[in-house]
Amino acid sequence: MNSGASTFVEGVDNAFIFILGISFFFLIGITLVMILFLYRYNKKKHPKAVQNAGSTKLEIIWTVIPLALVMGMFYYGYVGWKPMKRIPSEGVEITANARMWSFSFRYDNGRVTDKLYVPKDTAVILTLNAVDVIHSLYIPAFRVKEDMVPGLANNRLWFEATKLGSYSLFCTEYCGLQHSYMHTEVVVMEPEEFWTWYADTTGVALPVEEGADLALLGRQIVESKGCLACHSLDGSTIIGPTFKGAWGSNVPVITQGQQREVLFDYDYVRRSIYEPDYDIHQGYRPGQMFSYEGEISEQQIELIVEFLKSLNE
Numbered sequence: 001m002n003s004g005a006s007t008f009v010e011g012v013d014n015a016f017i018f019i020l021g022i023s024f025f026f027l028i029g030i031t032l033v034m035i036l037f038l039y040r041y042n043k044k045k046h047p048k049a050v051q052n053a054g055s056t057k058l059e060i061i062w063t064v065i066p067l068a069l070v071m072g073m074f075y076y077g078y079v080g081w082k083p084m085k086r087i088p089s090e091g092v093e094i095t096a097n098a099r100m101w102s103f104s105f106r107y108d109n110g111r112v113t114d115k116l117y118v119p120k121d122t123a124v125i126l127t128l129n130a131v132d133v134i135h136s137l138y139i140p141a142f143r144v145k146e147d148m149v150p151g152l153a154n155n156r157l158w159f160e161a162t163k164l165g166s167y168s169l170f171c172t173e174y175c176g177l178q179h180s181y182m183h184t185e186v187v188v189m190e191p192e193e194f195w196t197w198y199a200d201t202t203g204v205a206l207p208v209e210e211g212a213d214l215a216l217l218g219r220q221i222v223e224s225k226g227c228l229a230c231h232s233l234d235g236s237t238i239i240g241p242t243f244k245g246a247w248g249s250n251v252p253v254i255t256q257g258q259q260r261e262v263l264f265d266y267d268y269v270r271r272s273i274y275e276p277d278y279d280i281h282q283g284y285r286p287g288q289m290f291s292y293e294g295e296i297s298e299q300q301i302e303l304i305v306e307f308l309k310s311l312n313e
């Protein structure tokens with residue numbers, strides 16, 4: 001286990017070990033007593049059964065001891081849980097967005113990332129949103145987990161990381177076919193390093209070097225945003241239409257109840273990403289794809305378009 005990766009680890013692990021210890025004690029204890037009784041009270045040694053009726057002393061013992069044990073469990077559980085619910089008034093605020101099937105994280109200065117970057121030894125307060133269905137954000141190493149419910153306002157989770165490194169972050173609420181694709185990382189950085197990274201707004205606009213392979217950059221966006229969970233590149237239909245050969249084709253769509261054909265061009269792609277339900281590709285259901293407004297920038301759309309074009313080559 002990643003011992004001590006956040007301030008909650010000790011509290012949660014204490015409760016866990018306490019309960020596990022009691023369970024083991026009874027597992028072994030009861031098994032031993034059972035074996036002992038098998039031996040002691042078998043028919044040869046103890047041919048005549050005896051009926052014992054009523055014993056106040058025994059009743060008190062088997063009430064008081066279990067009560068003490070469960071109160072002990074409650075105590076450790078409560079002590080570990082309380083600080084999680086006491087969200088500090090100051091900290092780094094980040095909005096976590098979940099959708100089928102990817103996470104994205106938005107910082108106050110407009111940076112949007114697929115991995116969660118946080119400073120060490122600093123309170124981090126996540127506001128949890130879900131666009132489509134219920135997801136749940138889980139960081140096992142930090143011992144935090146909270147459901148992400150569409151429409152639930154001010155749903156927050158906080159933690160303070162205490163060790164540098166990368167840790168798994170994943171969705172722990174079965175949210176559809178590709179639920180298992182919903183995993184990413186939390187990267188814990190030294191505070192100075194974090195603030196340098198944060199202030200570096202070149203990250204808001206992607207640095208595209210001259211001569212860079214635009215189609216490849218577009219492909220990386222499409223992969224990291226989870227588009228390929230619904231759109232195939234090989235002509236097959238997953239949940240949405242395939243991207244193969246789509247560029248430049250005439251798409252049969254339904255727009256506000258009217259059948260029409262539109263050219264699969266830049267404007268169509270842009271509108272499909274920002275307003276997916278404006279045109280519905282015939283044969284597909286609306287309400288499957290959710291708007292990426294605020295999550296995918298205009299510049300990223302240009303790169304996605306380069307990638308889609310490249311599929312025709």
Ligand SMILES: [Cu+2]
Pocket residue numbers: 098099101134135136171172173174175179182
């Ligand atoms: Cu999910």
